[in-house]
Structures are given as C-alpha cells and as structure tokens.
Amino acid sequence: MPVPSGYAAAPHGNQPSCFTKIRMGLMMGAMIGGATGILLGGFMGFRAGLRGKELLLQCGKTVAQSGGSFGVFMGVAQGLRC
Secondary structure (H helix, E strand, C coil): CCCCHHHCCCHHHCCCCHHHHHHHHHHHHHHHHHHHHHHHHHHHHHHHCCCCHHHHHHHHHHHHHHHHHHHHHHHHHHHHHC
C-alpha cells in the first residue's frame, strides 16, 4: 500500500530545535498542571467551605503550584529526549 504524499518525513532537516522542544514540553506541562490545579483547587476549596475571594485565591495557588511543577518536569523530560 503506498504512503500518501503528506506523510513524508521532514525533508532537509526541518525539525524543531532542542530549545523549541523543551519550551513546548514546558508549556504543555504547565497547561495540563494548571487544568488539574483548577479541578483540585476548586474541589479542596469547596470542601473546606471557602467561597468568593478565598476560593479564587486557593484555586490560584493550586494552579500556580501544580502548573509550575508539572511544567518543569515535562520540560526536563523533553530536554532529556533531545
């Protein structure tokens, strides 16, 4: 079965640089960690009885912590793969 023409490997070395791969891993990790932080921070805040400004502060802290840590781990993992 022939391979379609759009599926060719990157000709002439047009692959992303190592820095671009690390940056992309960091951004993907931050987005995934941030989404997880919203869910977990909201759940923990509601469970603790927080409402309004206190709930937003709790969610913000959790989003920053989980997004930052998971982003660093994903960036390091992509760096190891370069």
